[in-house]
Amino acid sequence: MDPAQPALEVDDVHHTYGRKAALKGVSFSIEPGRFTALLGPNGAGKTTLFALLTRLLALQSGSIRIEGTDIRAGSAALAPLGLVFQQPTLDLDLSVRQNLTYFAALRGIGRRDARARIEAELTRLEMAERAKESVRALNGGHRRRVELARALLHNPSILLLDEPTVGLDVESRAKICQHVHALARERGLAVLWSTHLIDEVWPDDDLIVLGGGEILAKGVARDIVQSTGAADLAGAFTRLTGAASATAPTVDAALERASRKSAGGA
Numbered sequence: 343m344d345p346a347q348p349a350l351e352v353d354d355v356h357h358t359y360g361r362k363a364a365l366k367g368v369s370f371s372i373e374p375g376r377f378t379a380l381l382g383p384n385g386a387g388k389t390t391l392f393a394l395l396t397r398l399l400a401l402q403s404g405s406i407r408i409e410g411t412d413i414r415a416g417s418a419a420l421a422p423l424g425l426v427f428q429q430p431t432l433d434l435d436l437s438v439r440q441n442l443t444y445f446a447a448l449r450g451i452g453r454r455d456a457r458a459r460i461e462a463e464l465t466r467l468e469m470a471e472r473a474k475e476s477v478r479a480l481n482g483g484h485r486r487r488v489e490l491a492r493a494l495l496h497n498p499s500i501l502l503l504d505e506p507t508v509g510l511d512v513e514s515r516a517k518i519c520q521h522v523h524a525l526a527r528e529r530g531l532a533v534l535w536s537t538h539l540i541d542e543v544w545p546d547d548d549l550i551v552l553g554g555g556e557i558l559a560k561g562v563a564r565d566i567v568q569s570t571g572a573a574d575l576a577g578a579f580t581r582l583t584g585a586a587s588a589t590a591p592t593v594d595a596a597l598e599r600a601s602r603k604s605a606g607g608a
């Protein structure tokens with residue numbers, strides 16, 4: 343990969359569900375070695391964006407390039423991605439190691455190689471001693487760690503996580519968040535972490551603030567706070583998303599109500 347090339351480039355992406363505009367011309371890029379937080383309130387368009395990045399949804403307009411390759415070129419373009427979705431997808435009746443071994447086989451990783459990588463990732467996540475336990479016996483935070491280990495098995499260069507801390511307690515959230523920050527820093531991964539929780543964003547992170555399907559700010563988190571004149575990120579977030587929620591979502595909600603009424607004949 344060309345070192346000057348962004349890991350992921352999103353250019354003028356729009357997406358609509360019927361008459362509902364979920365993304366309205368979104369453009370940004372993320373870089374190797376950087377933790378990029380995609381911060382937005384519920385309904386901002388984060389999950390829609392992730393579904394487009396992973397080709398779960400077809401791109402309607404604009405372009406997405408992964409290490410320079412347009413994702414419309416085919417599923418091979420997604421090879422550099424490691425993914426953690428919002429909803430857990432582990433098999434509860436299999437052990438931690440079985441879950442990971444199964445995934446490694448799907449990815450075409452040989453048995454011996456898989457065993458070594460599984461041990462390495464579980465050790466890093468302080469989960470090696472739980473390898474034989476069934477996933478059902480783990481708490482939410484530990485299940486998330488297993489999902490993170492799984493996302494890293496094929497050695498991706500880009501890690502996408504859609505609200506990975508939903509439903510976790512404060513301590514588990516902090517642990518996963520710290521671990522992923524370290525992955526960006528120490529392994530040079532390009533990370534895109536979506537969240538609606540400001541305490542998951544660190545001052546040196548790259549930050550994209552999304553609201554009402556539009557990018558309201560992007561840059562280093564500390565600089566965004568400064569440019570809004572707020573005292574901290576919480577203040578900056580309120581100023582930025584407060585402005586958006588007073589306009590676009592209100593119009594969208596009215597359109598949604600109108601289309602529901604006409605569909606129901608009311």
Ligand SMILES: Nc1ncnc2c1ncn2[C@@H]1O[C@H](COP(=O)(O)OP(=O)(O)OP(=O)(O)O)[C@@H](O)[C@H]1O
Pocket residue numbers: 359362363364382383384385386387388389390391538
């Ligand atoms: N399948 C769908 N049909 C119609 N509207 C949808 C659909 N999926 C999402 N939306 C709408 O598109 C907008 C963006 O939703 P999206 O789920 O991408 O936001 P989000 O930032 O991920 O929010 P959340 O954190 O609640 O998941 C919202 O207004 C939502 O109601």
